[in-house]
Amino acid sequence: MKHIDWSADANLGWSDALETEWRALGTSVLAGRVSRLDRGWSSVLLAVGEEPIRVRNIGADVAVGDFVVADADAERVQHVFARRSAFVRRASFEGSRAEAHTIAANIDVVMLIHALTSPPKQRRLERELVLAWDSGAVPVVVLTKDDLVDDPASMVASLHEVAPAVDVCVASGITGTGVERLRGYAADNATIALLGASGVGKSTLVNALVGHGRQATAEVRDGDQRGRHTTTASELVRLPAGGWLVDTPGVRAVSLWSSGRGIERAFADVFDLMDQCRFRDCKHDDEPDCAVRSAIADGTLDVRRLDSMQRLVAEELALEEEQRAAEKALDKRGVRRPKKAT
Numbered sequence: 001m002k003h004i005d006w007s008a009d010a011n012l013g014w015s016d017a018l019e020t021e022w023r024a025l026g027t028s029v030l031a032g033r034v035s036r037l038d039r040g041w042s043s044v045l046l047a048v049g050e051e052p053i054r055v056r057n058i059g060a061d062v063a064v065g066d067f068v069v070a071d072a073d074a075e076r077v078q079h080v081f082a083r084r085s086a087f088v089r090r091a092s093f094e095g096s097r098a099e100a101h102t103i104a105a106n107i108d109v110v111m112l113i114h115a116l117t118s119p120p121k122q123r124r125l126e127r128e129l130v131l132a133w134d135s136g137a138v139p140v141v142v143l144t145k146d147d148l149v150d151d152p153a154s155m156v157a158s159l160h161e162v163a164p165a166v167d168v169c170v171a172s173g174i175t176g177t178g179v180e181r182l183r184g185y186a187a188d189n190a191t192i193a194l195l196g197a198s199g200v201g202k203s204t205l206v207n208a209l210v211g212h213g214r215q216a217t218a219e220v221r222d223g224d225q226r227g228r229h230t231t232t233a234s235e236l237v238r239l240p241a242g243g244w245l246v247d248t249p250g251v252r253a254v255s256l257w258s259s260g261r262g263i264e265r266a267f268a269d270v271f272d273l274m275d276q277c278r279f280r281d282c283k284h285d286d287e288p289d290c291a292v293r294s295a296i297a298d299g300t301l302d303v304r305r306l307d308s309m310q311r312l313v314a315e316e317l318a319l320e321e322e323q324r325a326a327e328k329a330l331d332k333r334g335v336r337r338p339k340k341a342t
């Protein structure tokens with residue numbers, strides 16, 4: 001069995017917390033980081049620069065970026081280490097059952113990528129920011145294809161309104177605009193997940209950041225500029241100077257899963273106002289001394305932003321209700337679900 005000298009592999013993103021968990025398992029176990037998933041198989045990097053080993057996922061809930069332990073025969077994933085962060089969305093609406101899909105785990109930065117040729121609607125971006133803050137990583141908005149539009153600056157300005165306290169960058173893997181700035185987010189061996197619809201230029205950015213044609217890219221369709229789903233599996237890619245990228249397949253719609261404090265972070269400006277309302281249980285309708293209503297009246301808060309926040313809160317409550325009901329149904333059958341990691 002291979003003995004791992006972890007001090008040499010701090011570059012994988014190994015941490016003191018992982019070290020402690022690993023020691024509790026017995027340090028002879030093979031541990032590494034999941035770099036790719038393919039139909040029930042994980043590719044696991046044991047050391048930087050080595051080819052990953054392939055192990056089965058049987059029964060293990062694994063995401064790209066996870067640290068895992070393989071069994072003694074290096075056949076299957078035996079243990080998934082506690083995640084320090086994870087980008088999770090609601091996978092599908094099949095039947096009435098909600099299912100979570102973890103797109104990337106143990107990430108430090110979530111880049112929400114949009115092409116300036118079809119910039120995000122404000123409401124969509126707000127939703128993405130809630131999910132990104134929920135992940136435990138820091139969101140950054142990245143706008144690509146600045147070579148194809150006349151006035152990128154005005155788009156950046158309009159997004160600042162819905163993304164207060166979030167960096168908004170213009171970057172292009174084709175012209176090289178902003179690539180150095182993006183590289184800065186990978187400092188200290190950070191892991192960056194790139195998320196966005198097909199065709200926005202995620203893989204093109206990955207290639208520009210690593211400095212060679214690592215990921216396949218393909219032209220968008222002529223008619224509607226949509227991508228062709230060129231990237232079909234998420235992949236963890238190492239940057240030459242340290243740090244990691246997770247390239248992901250394009251996803252158009254993002255649905256909330258649930259929720260730590262994502263909504264509070266994404267709408268920090270509105271929450272600040274709510275704190276200033278005279279009544280703690282202010283509904284922001286027609287109560288006296290409502291700071292939210294006065295901000296709307298004097299034009300500092302867009303009423304659509306308040307509506308949007310309230311819709312997301314309602315959606316989250318409905319989802320929590322649904323999750324509770326599902327858990328109850330499971331309990332009745334005597335099958336307990338493991339507690340959700342926080």
Ligand SMILES: Nc1nc2c(ncn2[C@@H]2O[C@H](COP(=O)(O)OP(=O)(O)OP(=O)(O)O)[C@@H](O)[C@H]2O)c(=O)[nH]1
Binds near residue numbers: 217248
């Ligand atoms: N003009 C221009 N084209 C770009 C830019 N970035 C990407 N492209 C082009 O857009 C097309 C799609 O880029 P990809 O990198 O494959 O997009 P993706 O986001 O990885 O798409 P999926 O893998 O399908 O999710 C390619 O033809 C790229 O050359 C840019 O900044 N400017």
Ligand SMILES: [Mg+2]
Binds near residue numbers: 203204216230247
């Ligand atoms: Mg791609």
Ligand SMILES: [Zn+2]
Binds near residue numbers: 277285
């Ligand atoms: Zn109020």
